[in-house]
Structures are given as C-alpha cells and as structure tokens.
Amino acid sequence: MDHVLAVTEDGFQSPGPRDFEYPGLFGEGTFFTKPMLIIVLGSLLVAVFFYLASRRAARVPGKLQFAGESAYGFVRNSIALDAIGKEGMRYVPYLATLFFFIAVLNISGIVPLLQFPATSRIAIPLFLAVISCVIFNYIGIKRMGAGGYFKAMMFPAGIPWPVYILLAPIEFFSTIIVRPVTLCLRLTFNMFAGHLVLLLFILGGEYLVFDKGGVVGILAGSVSLFGSLILTFFEGFVQLLQAYVFTLLSALYIGGALADEH
C-alpha cells in the first residue's frame, strides 16, 4: 500500500475537481480569480463587439456591422422566432445577450492562455438559469394572472379531480424547480467534463512524453496529444452547442408561458 501511494505521489497526478479551484490572481488571499477575469473579459468582448457593430448602422453594412447583424439574426431567427413565434421578437435582446455571454464564457475553455470555461463554475449557470426561470414565470403570471397561470400549470384539463392531489405538486415542482436546475446542471457539467477531458489528454500526454519517456511513453503520449487536438475542436463544438441549448430552452419556456395552456 505504501508503495502504491509513493508511486502516485511521484507519478502522474490525474486532473480532478481541484483543477477548477483557482487561487487569487494577485497573490495569495486576494479575491479576484481567473474565472472572474474571464467573466469580465467576456462581458467586455460581447458588449464592445455589439456596440461597435451597431454604432454607425448604415443601410449598406460594413464588415463589422454585417458580422453583428448575422450573429444577432441567428438568435432572432433560429431561436426566438423558431421557438416562440412572432411574439418572440420582444425577447430577442435577452436571448441574444444570454447566448453570446454563455458562448463566450464557454469558448474561453479553448482560448489559449485563458483555457478555462468560466461556466464550469456552477454559480454562473445557476444564476443565469434563475434569471430565465424568473422571466418565464413572470411572463406567464403577467399574461394569465397568478391564479390562471398556476391553474394552467398544475391542473391540466381532462383528468379526474382526485388525481390532481397526486399530480399538481409534481407539475409545480417540475416547472419551478426542475427546469432551472436542469438548465444549470446541463451547462455546468458539460463544461466541467469537457475541461476535465482536455486536461487529462494534454497533461497525460505531456507526462508520458517528457516524464515517463521511452518508446512506449513517447508513442502513447503522442497519440494522447494528437487526441487532445481533435478533442479541442470537438470541445469548441460542444461549447457553442450548449450555449445554443441553454438559450433555446429558455426561449421554449418563455414560449410555453406565452401559449394558452389548454
């Protein structure tokens, strides 16, 4: 047992949850960490990009304006209009902000030097999910009144009344609690797992090639490093996809609250 422990200490330290905890950037004990830096940079990037793209809106768009309009148009057409319908136009600003904020924070996981998806820290997706939850419930209550909204949510027509005792709490729980929680967990752990896999392939490859050495080590390490390259592209795809999924589901929830539920 001692032997095994000794080997583990000298050998390869496999990545784990501790790799997601960063010390203060400006020395021990300072509160500003790398994920926070990524949030600030990401917010600035999104804000500055859309500000510059829309500053001098011309009838014949320049390159930047075209890029901005295409990006915004993507959220408007394939998320808001597709998932909500014409009424979705009102919520495009929120959905676009949500999508690009999440996308940028996700993509920071494969940007050189940053290389950490800030959304893998649960606080960020959780807060975004709570915002989405508050918004779609507010819309539903505003549209149908609190009584009407909860009645439509908890008492679907066509069920004998004694069964409601059994079903109403489930509907309530699934709409108010499970929806934001699944939104949050889906994003967080996709980013968490993706970052972990990249860490494993890159650090493991580096260890095999440089520390273990030998024909086997260098061969296996090369395969691992090459795999990390492919996985980086795959991770970029997953990061964009998860931003899309989060935004699409938020839009679908808003659409559901807008719809007449019976």
Place this chain on the structure above:
Amino acid sequence: MPPETPAETPGQAPPPRHRQVGPTDRTGRAHEQDAWGAFGLVISGVCVWGGVGALVGAALDSRLPVMIGLLLGMSAGLYLVWFRYGRA
C-alpha cells in the same frame, strides 16, 4: 442577410399534438423540449412524493412510507409523461 421571418409551411398545419402549442406557428422546435420535459416530470414525481414519504416515514419511524411514496411518485410522473406527451 438572413430572412426576416422563419420559413413557414402554409397549408400544412400539423395536428395539435401538444398541450403547449405556440401562439403562432412553431416549426417543430417545441419537440426539442419534450425529452427534458418528460425527464423532469419523472424526476419531480420521485422527488416530491418520495420526499413526502420520507417525511412521513421520519415521523412514524418507519421506512415503508418512503417506498410507497417513491412508487406512487414514479407512477404519477409516468402517467403525466403519458398524459402530456404520449397521447398521439
């Protein structure tokens, strides 16, 4: 430039299969929520009635209510999945 409005399919209105049909045409996007909606309902059923069962069980100092609650919640959740998504 992307088109102003989403592509709609005139003259081909699908039958209202869903409880949640949008105020306007929703081109199939509503289905993407279904898997998670069904998952959420089953989880909710188990959590809510399993939780009630656990509370009752703690009060009565017995583990039987937990089991009854879990089974009841699961069947109620599955029934809701069928009610919401299964009736084609």
